[in-house]
Amino acid sequence: MRxxxxxxxxxAAVLAVSLLAAAVVRLASPGxxxxxxxxxxxxxxxxxxxxxxxxxxxxxxxxxxxxxxxVEPGRIRVLEADCPDQVCVRQGWISDEVTPIxxxxxxxxxxxxxxxxxxxxxxx
Numbered sequence: 266m267r268x269x270x271x272x273x274x275x276x277a278a279v280l281a282v283s284l285l286a287a288a289v290v291r292l293a294s295p296g297x298x299x300x301x302x303x304x305x306x307x308x309x310x311x312x313x314x315x316x317x318x319x320x321x322x323x324x325x326x327x328x329x330x331x332x333x334x335x336v337e338p339g340r341i342r343v344l345e346a347d348c349p350d351q352v353c354v355r356q357g358w359i360s361d362e363v364t365p366i367x368x369x370x371x372x373x374x375x376x377x378x379x380x381x382x383x384x385x386x387x388x389x
Contacts, residue, residue, distance in 0.1 A: 298360065298379050300341045302334065305372040314339050314360065314377065329371045341375060343368065 297315035301308060304327055320337040322344060332353065333345040340360040343353040346368055353368035359377055366375040 298339065298377055300336070300375055300377050303374045303376075304329075312336055312341065314341060325371075325373060327371070332368055332371055332373050334375070341377070342366065343373075343375070346371065 297313050300310075300312045300314055302310040302312070302325065304325060309325060310323075314336070315338075317336055317338045320335065322333055322335045324331050324333045330347045332343050335342050335344040337358075340358045342358045343356070343366055346354050348368055348370040350370070353366050353371075353373070356364075356366050359366055359375065362377055362379075365377075367373070
């Protein structure tokens with residue numbers, strides 16, 4: 266009987282610490298969704314997706330090629346790319362932290378952070 270109580274207390278403590286850590290991360294994150302676009306590890310653009318009121322596109326060009334990025338309120342995607350595999354284009358829109366857009370041939374990464382959807386997800 267003592268062994269069972271011990272394990273129940275251990276599981277409860279681990280659960281409490283996990284919930285506390287998730288709450289701290291949520292409180293520490295910024296209020297809005299920010300898309301950060303990097304090329305070869307260097308930040309080229311930061312876009313507050315919550316402040317976008319009208320959609321627009323722009324092109325990121327470098328020595329590896331070009332990507333046309335489309336931004337709309339609350340979401341972002343790669344509209345066109347001159348890479349051979351087009352994985353970044355086929356990924357579509359992103360609006361949360363779950364999956365970044367990556368174009369390996371162009372060394373481009375688009376990662377969204379913050380926002381109301383941040384926190385524990387199905388992948389966790």
